[in-house]
Amino acid sequence: MSDWTLARDAFGKLVLTDAQDQAHVGVNPVRAHPISAPDEGLSLIGPDGHELAWVDRLSSLPEAPRRLIEDELRSREFHPQLQRLVAVSTFSTPSQWTVETDRGPLQFILKTEEDIRRLGGPGEGRLLITTSHGLQLFVADRWALDRASRRLLERFL
Template identity: 80%
Template sequence: MNLQRDPFGRLLLDGEPVNPVRAHPISAPDEGLSLVGPDGHERAWVDRLSTCPEPARSLLQEELAQREFHPTVQRLVKVSTFSTPSEWTVETDRGPLQFVLKSEEDIRRLGGPGEGRLLITTSHGLMLFIADRWALDRASRRLLERFL
C-alpha cells in the first residue's frame, strides 16, 4: 500500500487524496477500514488496521485520530430535568462538558442485552461514549436510568 502525505498534509494513496472511514468505529475499531476518494468511491479496503504494514498504519491512525472525537463519559454530575430536552453536566476523559439532550432516542444502547455500552448524541451532534454504564458510580447510574 503506497500511502503518504502531500505537502499540505492530505493523505494520498498512489498519489490520489483519500480519507479513511471505519466500518464499525465503536464496536470493532480495528476491523474494516475503507479508503475513500474525493468522489466518495472506495479506493482500497483494509481488513484489519493492526495488520497494515508500517508506516501506512501510523499514517492511518494519525488521520483517524484527527477525524474521530468521541469523549468517554466517566461521571454524570447533574441533569437539569428528567424530561427532555434537558441540560446535562458530565465529566469525560477530555474534561467537564455541558450539553443538551434533545430526546431519549439520543441515547443508544450498543451491543446485546446486558451490555453496558451507550452512545449519547448531544444537540450539537457530538457523540459521547459510555464504555460500561454498570461501572459508573451509583449517582451517575441513577441519573442515567431515568432516561433509559
C-alpha cells in the same frame, strides 16, 4: 500489505498511489465498525466517494501507513468517554446535563431520549450519547459508572 502506498502531500492530505501508479489525493479512511470493532474493516475512500482500497485489519498494516491512517482517524473521530454524570436539569427532555469526561467537564443539552443509543446486545452496557451540537459521548460500560450516575442515566433509558 497490498498493491498501494500511502503518504501525505505538502498540504497534509492523504495520497494513495494504486497499482497503476495513479495518485489519489484527499483519501479518507472510514472504519466499518468504529465502536464495536475499530481495528477490523477499514475502507480508504477517494475524494469522489468511491472505495480505493480495503484493509481487513488496521493492526496488520506496516507501521508507516498504519500511523498515517490512525493520525487521520484521530483527527476526525472525537468521542470523549463519559466518566460521571454530575447533574441533570430535569428528567424530561430537553434537559441540560453536566458531566465529567476523559477530556474534562462538559455541559450539553440532551434533546430527546432517542439521543442515547445502546450499542451491542441486551445486557451490554455500552452507550453513545449525542449532544444537541452533534458531539458523541461514549459510555464504555454504564454498569461501571458510580451509583449516582447510573441512577440519573436510568431515568432516560
